[in-house]
Amino acid sequence: MTAEAKKAPPKSYIEDGHTLRSWFFSTDHKGIAVLYLVSITLFFFVGGAAATLIRLELLSPNGFILSNDAYNRLFTIHGVIMVWFFLIPSIPNTFGNFLIPIMIGAKDLAFPKLNLASWWIFVFAGCFVIAALLIGGVDTGWTFYAPFSTMFSNGYVIPAVVGVFISGFSTILTGLNFIVTVHRLRAPGMTWFRLPLFVWSIYATSLVMVLATPVLATTLLLIFAERVFGLGFFDPQLGGDPVLYQHMFWFYSHPAVYIMVLPAFAVMSELMTAFSKKHIFGYKVIAFSSLAIAGLGFLVWGHHMFVAGESVYVGLVFSVLSFTIAVPSAIKVFNWTATMRKGYVSFDAPMLFALGFIGLFVIGGLTGLFVAATGLDVHLTRTYFVIAHFHFIMVGGTVSCYFGALHFWWPKMTGRMYPEMPGRIVALLIFFGFMLTFMPQFILGWLGMPRRYHLYPPEFQVLNVLSSAGASILAVAYTAPLFYLAWSLFYGKRAGLNPWGAAGLEWMIPSPPPRENFETVPVVTWEAYPYPLEPQPVAKEDGR
Amino acid sequence: MSDALPAVHEQFQAPGQQLEADRLGLWVFLASEAMLFGAVFFALTVYHLIHPAAMHAATSRLDLVTGVIGTAVLLTSSTTMALAVKAAREGRRTEALIVLVGTVLLGLAFEAIKVHDWFDEYDQGLYPPMGPPFPLPQPAARLYFHLYFVSTGLHAVHLAVGILLVAGVAASLLSNRMKLPERTVTVEMVGLYWQFVDIVWIFLFPTLYLVSR
Ligand code: HEM
Ligand SMILES: [Cu+2]
Numbered sequence: 001m002t003a004e005a006k007k008a009p010p011k012s013y014i015e016d017g018h019t020l021r022s023w024f025f026s027t028d029h030k031g032i033a034v035l036y037l038v039s040i041t042l043f044f045f046v047g048g049a050a051a052t053l054i055r056l057e058l059l060s061p062n063g064f065i066l067s068n069d070a071y072n073r074l075f076t077i078h079g080v081i082m083v084w085f086f087l088i089p090s091i092p093n094t095f096g097n098f099l100i101p102i103m104i105g106a107k108d109l110a111f112p113k114l115n116l117a118s119w120w121i122f123v124f125a126g127c128f129v130i131a132a133l134l135i136g137g138v139d140t141g142w143t144f145y146a147p148f149s150t151m152f153s154n155g156y157v158i159p160a161v162v163g164v165f166i167s168g169f170s171t172i173l174t175g176l177n178f179i180v181t182v183h184r185l186r187a188p189g190m191t192w193f194r195l196p197l198f199v200w201s202i203y204a205t206s207l208v209m210v211l212a213t214p215v216l217a218t219t220l221l222l223i224f225a226e227r228v229f230g231l232g233f234f235d236p237q238l239g240g241d242p243v244l245y246q247h248m249f250w251f252y253s254h255p256a257v258y259i260m261v262l263p264a265f266a267v268m269s270e271l272m273t274a275f276s277k278k279h280i281f282g283y284k285v286i287a288f289s290s291l292a293i294a295g296l297g298f299l300v301w302g303h304h305m306f307v308a309g310e311s312v313y314v315g316l317v318f319s320v321l322s323f324t325i326a327v328p329s330a331i332k333v334f335n336w337t338a339t340m341r342k343g344y345v346s347f348d349a350p351m352l353f354a355l356g357f358i359g360l361f362v363i364g365g366l367t368g369l370f371v372a373a374t375g376l377d378v379h380l381t382r383t384y385f386v387i388a389h390f391h392f393i394m395v396g397g398t399v400s401c402y403f404g405a406l407h408f409w410w411p412k413m414t415g416r417m418y419p420e421m422p423g424r425i426v427a428l429l430i431f432f433g434f435m436l437t438f439m440p441q442f443i444l445g446w447l448g449m450p451r452r453y454h455l456y457p458p459e460f461q462v463l464n465v466l467s468s469a470g471a472s473i474l475a476v477a478y479t480a481p482l483f484y485l486a487w488s489l490f491y492g493k494r495a496g497l498n499p500w501g502a503a504g505l506e507w508m509i510p511s512p513p514p515r516e517n518f519e520t521v522p523v524v525t526w527e528a529y530p531y532p533l534e535p536q537p538v539a540k541e542d543g544r
Numbered sequence: 545m546s547d548a549l550p551a552v553h554e555q556f557q558a559p560g561q562q563l564e565a566d567r568l569g570l571w572v573f574l575a576s577e578a579m580l581f582g583a584v585f586f587a588l589t590v591y592h593l594i595h596p597a598a599m600h601a602a603t604s605r606l607d608l609v610t611g612v613i614g615t616a617v618l619l620t621s622s623t624t625m626a627l628a629v630k631a632a633r634e635g636r637r638t639e640a641l642i643v644l645v646g647t648v649l650l651g652l653a654f655e656a657i658k659v660h661d662w663f664d665e666y667d668q669g670l671y672p673p674m675g676p677p678f679p680l681p682q683p684a685a686r687l688y689f690h691l692y693f694v695s696t697g698l699h700a701v702h703l704a705v706g707i708l709l710v711a712g713v714a715a716s717l718l719s720n721r722m723k724l725p726e727r728t729v730t731v732e733m734v735g736l737y738w739q740f741v742d743i744v745w746i747f748l749f750p751t752l753y754l755v756s757r
Contacts, residue, residue, distance in 0.1 A: 101555075106555060107554060107555045108554070108555035109555065110555065110556075110565045110569065111565075111569060112553075112555060172576050175572075176569060176572045176573060176576070177569075179568075179572050180565050180568045180569045180572065183565075183568055184561060184564055184565040184568060185555065185556070185561070185565070210572055210575060210576045211575065211576065211579050212579070213576070214576050214577065214579040214580035214582075214583075215579055215580070215582065215583045217580055218580055218581075218583035218584060219583065221694070221698075222694065225690075225694055229673060230672075230673030230674070231672070231673060231690040231693060231694060232672065232673075232686065232687070232690055233587075233687065233690050233691070233694075236683070238672065238673075238686060238690075239672065239683040239684065239685070239686025239687045239690070240686075240687055240690070241687060244587055247586075248583055248586075248587070251583070251586075516554075521557065
């Protein structure tokens with residue numbers, strides 16, 4: 001195979017065309033993945049700029065650069081962009097797009113044109129939302145809570161809501177495409193239980209995308225109808241019910257947090273096996289726990305509403321269910337750590353990101369249990385404790401995995417190795433910078449500092465300054481890959497087929513892969529993660 | 545390989561695989577659509593339970609007669625659509641054409657009945673944001689009518705899309721751009737969508753008209 005590939009190297013997807021047209025209108029899943037990668041990176045830096053200003057402002061207890069209104073607008077920009085235009089598409093639309101067809105031995109997704117269309121929809125929606133947020137300034141927060149968003153806030157709520165609504169189509173179409181692809185395009189011999197766990201987890205994510213996003217669409221439609229036609233769903237003056245809004249919003253948004261974190265789980269299974277050179281511990285348990293999380297995720301939305309007039313009994317039910325959902329997540333963490341046991345563990349940058357994920361995700365998950373306890377939550381809700389909780393999971397967890405995936409598959413996507421040392425340094429900086437940013441926020445929340453205010457009592461200043469210091473480390477660490485990865489595009493070492501010695505169909509084809517992925521349809525005769533790999537000289541001496 | 549089937553796209557290995565993918569894609573799409581309406585059903589059901597009196601007062605203002613006629617019309621259109629799929633499978637073009645046109649006409653009839661209902665309700669003051677004053681004292685009754693207008697509106701929009709799709713199929717049959725039974729799958733998919741829109745109404749009708757009456 002290797003010798004053959006050397007003889008007549010097939011043209012890679014990158015060399016397939018050099019015009020703008022060949023990038024922006026190509027239906028190749030790999031090209032679209034790259035389009036997503038570039039566009040969500042841009043959104044990430046827009047959201048990041050807002051975060052930087054927020055942390056700058058919080059250096060001082062009495063607000064020294066921003067007005068109240070400007071502060072409200074900033075955290076709205078930050079939340080809306082980060083949630084819908086970075087985190088939700090991050091891993092699925094880039095790495096999912098690039099890898100799913102390859103991992104299952106297919107040439108493309110089931111509906112390549114739909115895939116291209118969902119990128120265009122996404123970019124259109126993103127530009128629309130950014131315009132609304134920057135020109136108009138929306139001050140509702142990413143949650144668009146009614147009746148504030150429908151009665152009091154300024155008129156730009158409508159375009160912002162319309163933009164998020166449109167981006168939902170992109171999410172739904174992507175999820176649909178993945179589901180059909182995994183069902184229908186698996187190569188001969190690629191049974192469900194031979195699929196890499198990456199595919200299982202993205203599959204579970206896709207189910208949530210397809211089933212939860214339409215509820216957000218309805219919710220946004222109702223905001224729209226209330227503001228534009230005066231149909232009162234949420235505004236009590238018009239007969240509406242403000243709690244209805246929270247129910248509908250969280251019925252989408254809790255599952256949505258799993259849209260954000262399940263793909264990180266997907267990446268984790270690949271990284272832990274590749275850098276431990278071991279079969280995954282408990283394949284089926286991990287596969288089914290992804291589905292369990294996707295299902296249970298629909299039953300816990302009420303834990304966001306313990307203080308919103310929910311009855312005590314309902315609160316208890318939601319509390320218990322929230323505790324249950326921590327179980328499958330914990331199982332996964334145990335399985336990943338068990339995978340390392342007696343493995344040949346190496347600490348390349350992607351593995352450092354993966355280990356960082358474990359540390360941060362465990363803290364995030366455990367504090368999830370704190371806020372899922374009804375009594376404790378009355379004290380903690382709407383404080384910085386909640387902010388720290390979800391940042392630990394979504395940023396500490398998912399963004400770390402996103403960077404881990406970026407480093408791990410970079411050689412496959414570009415054909416070049418990234419420089420290892422800067423990669424490792426960035427992985428460590430992200431971990432420690434993150435801890436420094438968000439650990440103080442747990443304490444602040446515990447002490448009662450509410451979220452979404454830029455003025456605070458002076459005794460909170462030290463912790464806030466620490467947090468801002470951590471944020472500046474994060475800013476450097478998140479920006480650095482931009483430079484060394486760009487550098488590696490031209491000067492990086494050429495990556496062969498399989499620079500990591502990892503298992504999986506994606507490592508058996510050239511880097512970067514040819515347009516068609518496979519010259520002939522592969523026939524799969526092996527289970528997932530068949531470590532140690534055959535030609536690998538591991539365990540040679542003592543046969544351990 | 546069979547020449548009768550349309551060219552297989554490169555990502556598929558066989559025409560059968562492509563058909564299966566198209567079908568599954570539509571089912572997944574319909575599941576997503578079901579959740580879109582699900583949110584409104586959820587809200588309506590909860591309010592039936594927690595505000596029975598207001599819901600009774602509100603529901604009783606709807607015109608049951610036109611509601612029943614509309615439902616009957618829509619159910620009949622389901623039958624004609626099913627007949628169209630059968631005719632397509634068996635390659636009977638003229639028959640397919642007739643029942644497709646019938647489906648379009650029944651769909652339009654339903655939309656006409658619904659628009660008539662809306663005007664009627666508007667005249668009674670039942671459209672809370674505008675028109676004559678709202679006649680019912682309970683706030684939850686207003687909420688009911690807000691949900692009524694949004695859910696019937698959303699359904700009507702879906703039906704309108706269905707009408708366009710069915711009309712499109714009929715037009716391409718008429719102009720011979722579409723051959724039967726080769727393109728049966730197109731008729732089937734449009735049929736599936738049509739049935740879905742009908743089923744939504746079959747749930748919407750009792751939820752809006754009957755439950756708290
Ligand atoms: C391990 C299981 C988890 C439990 C038991 C849990 C529990 C909770 C609870 C009870 C709240 C509400 C706190 C409050 O508002 O007072 C909350 C907030 C939140 N959680 Fe989690 N959580 C878990 C995992 C996750 C995951 C995996 C994510 C994201 C990927 C996440 C993201 C969020 C977000 C975004 C919020 C706050 C949203 C807002 O108010 O703006 N959580 N969590
Ligand atoms: Cu939640």
